[in-house]
Structure formats: C-alpha cells, structure tokens
Amino acid sequence: MLDSRFVEFKLDYTKAKDVAIGAVVSSEDISAGGHLWRVNCYPRGSKKEDAGEHLSLYLELVSNDSKNVRAIFDAFAIIRDGTPSWSDARRRADVYTERGATKGWHRFVTRRYLDSLYVTAGGWVTVMCGVIVVLDDDALPPPPDVGAHLGRLLDRADGSDVSFIVGGEAFPAHRAVLAARSPVFRAQLLGSMADATMPSIALHDIAPETFRAMLRFIYTDALPAADEEMMRHLLAAADRYALDRLKVICDPKLRDSVSVDTVAATLACAETYNCLELKNKCITFLADEKNLEAAMLTDGFVQLKIVCARISWDNVSVDTVATTLDCAEMYSCPELKRKCIKFFAAKKNFKKAVLTKGFVQLGQRFPSVIDELRERVVGLRL
Secondary structure (H helix, E strand, O other): OEEEEEEEEEEEHHHHOOOOOOOOEEOOOEEEOOEEEEEEEEOOOOOHHHOOOEEEEEEEEOOOOOOOEEEEEEEEEEOOOOOEEEEEEEEEEEEEOOOOOEEEEEEEEEHHHHHHHHOOOOOEEEEEEEEEEEOOOOOOOOOOOHHHHHHHHHHHOOOOOEEEEEOOEEEEEOHHHHHHHOHHHHHHHHOOOHHHHOOEEEEOOOOHHHHHHHHHHHHHOOOOOOOHHHHHHHHHHHHHOOOHHHHHHHHHHHHHOOOOOOHHHHHHHHHHOOOHHHHHHHHHHHHOHHHHHHHOOOOOHHHHHHHHHHHHHHOOOOOOHHHHHHHHHHOOOHHHHHHHHHHHOOHHHHHHHOOOHHHHHHHHHOHHHHHHHHHHOOOOOO
16 A cells, blocks of 8 residues: 655755755655655755766655655656656655655756756746655555657557658658657647648658657657767757757767867857857867867868858957957968958957957968958058
8 A cells, every 4th residue: 555745846946056065955844654754955966976967856754753664756857848857757665764764866867957958937946756655565666667668659650640751761650749749740740731631751851860869769768879970960850850858968978079080070060059068168179289280180170160160250359350360361261261351341340450469470470461451451551
C-alpha cells in the first residue's frame, strides 16, 4: 500500500542564482505516509567539486520519531511554457533510516539548462516533487520508461500516419508525437498547411542520417553517439524545427570538441544559428596565433574567412576599424577591406580612427592601404 503527496517547489532563481555553493532553499514540511518531509534545493549545488554548475535536489525526512521509512522521491522540472520535462526527471527509492536522512541528486539539472529552458520571464523555476511512502511490502513501481516505449513505437512504425522522404529514404512517424515536440511540425502537420493532409512529405536540405537522429531525439529525448559534423547538422535541424532542448544539448558538445580541424565549420555554424557561447569559444580559440595559423591550412579556412569577416564587420567601430582593416589586408578579405575603407570615408569616423594605435600599426605594415585611403578620403590629410 502506498501513500503519496505531490507539491510544486518554486525557486526564485533571480535571487538564488548567485548564492554560495552549499546554500540551501527548503520547502515547507510535506506530510505523506504519516511522516513529515522537506525538499531541499541547492541552487548552485551541494558539492564544491561541481563548481556551481548544477542545481542539487534532495528529500529529507524531518519527523522526530520516524525510522526505516521506505519512500520514493519523484522530481521533474517544468519547462518555461508550462510543460513537464521528461529529460530532467528523476526517481529513486530509498530507506530513510532516521530523522535527518537525506536522499537525492547533487546534479539534478545543469544551470545552463535552467537558464535556457526552465527560468520563466518572471525569474522562477518550478520543480514538481512527489513523495510516495511504501506502507507495506508492496513492490516499488518501476522507473519511468516513456522514452523507451516511444522509441519502440518509432522503430515498429505502429500506427504511423505520415511518412517523410529524405534523400530517397522513407521515415514513418506519428503526427501527434512530432506536433507535441516541435511547434514547426505542429504548424506543418496539424495546421492549415497543405502538408497537414499529405500522407507523404519530402524534405530537402537535410541528410537522412541527421533526420534519423533528430527523429530519435524527438521520440526518446536521447541522442545517439555522434561526431562533431553530425552535431553541427543536428544543431541546424534543431534551429529549423524549433527544438530548443536539442539545440542546447548540441552547443556544449560542440564547444568541447573545438579544434584546429573543426573550428572553421563550428564558428560558421555558431554564427548562422546564433549560438553565442559556442561562437565565443571559437573566437577565443582562434585568438591564439598558433591555432589561427594552423586553421589557415585547413580546408575550412575559406569558409572561416567569410565568417570572421562578417563577425569583424558586425563589431567595427572607430576604435577597431584600423585593426580590422589590417586583418582584412593580411588575410585577403576584400569585402571586409572594402567596408572598412568605406567606414573610414566618413569624416567623423576618420578623425577619431586616426588617433588609435591600430592606425599607426596599419601605416607601418601596409602603407599601400594608406594610399588607398588617401584616394578615397578626399579632402583629408593622412
């Protein structure tokens, strides 16, 4: 026989996100199975070795005379749109030997996922917590296996009502599952678009292997092992179909694998799909002259030049234009060079830019560029 109680644990993340590691926020006492319990949350983690990168969550037995209580602790985070997250859901069954006994997870969810998926506009994080007390020797319920069941549904194609044709390969699927996971698929498959009534839909600009991995994630919330190239393709697919969680998962995996051979393609991907942390990691990597010189020898360098030129131009100012022009000349970026010279042509920009150290360096390294500026900036003395 079981007795249970479920509560919403709400954390004011705006106030709690900067607390010290080991600082705890506790719920009110919860009554279940004739015992009192308390949820303890550590916004920056309970252990110093985790470096504040995870939120920790525990269940504590607080009744004075309670001993050897068998209980199940269920917890899952609520996405900011109000839907439950089955990926950040946990269950454990334990015996709480005495008052103060505490069981839970010191890495319940990473703070990166909190910021990107769970913190609401008002700054709150909600975690649903369940305390299930075993009052006799009934067997404990098994852990959640929704992902495994949906994965088998995908594999067997039982009840599939739509098929996607990708690169000549057919992928049977279920409209309801796709619509529940992706707002793009929801509009495409259940809305007023023509695809809503078509039994077969052809997709372009995505490889069969990428679509297969994305489909597996949609059904199971899990990713198969993948190399850097596949991760970049999945990031593109996640952006295309508004799969925010998949995008967040791909980002750190790509950051961890940045190298001389991958930085060009990864930086292009980060710039295209607005992944700021990934972009910063690539730029920091290239700031090391040895890495930049090695990257110039790779096949991706042409693409890298195009991306870097766009990034450099997006950040150009009177303080940086001379240095950016120097870089454009050194690495043969004609479009970036043209834009910098045009920026110089404005008198108000020129008068400030010539006072920077970068302008002095530009004149020393590339006097021919100064001659081009002289021709372009009519009426100004160089």
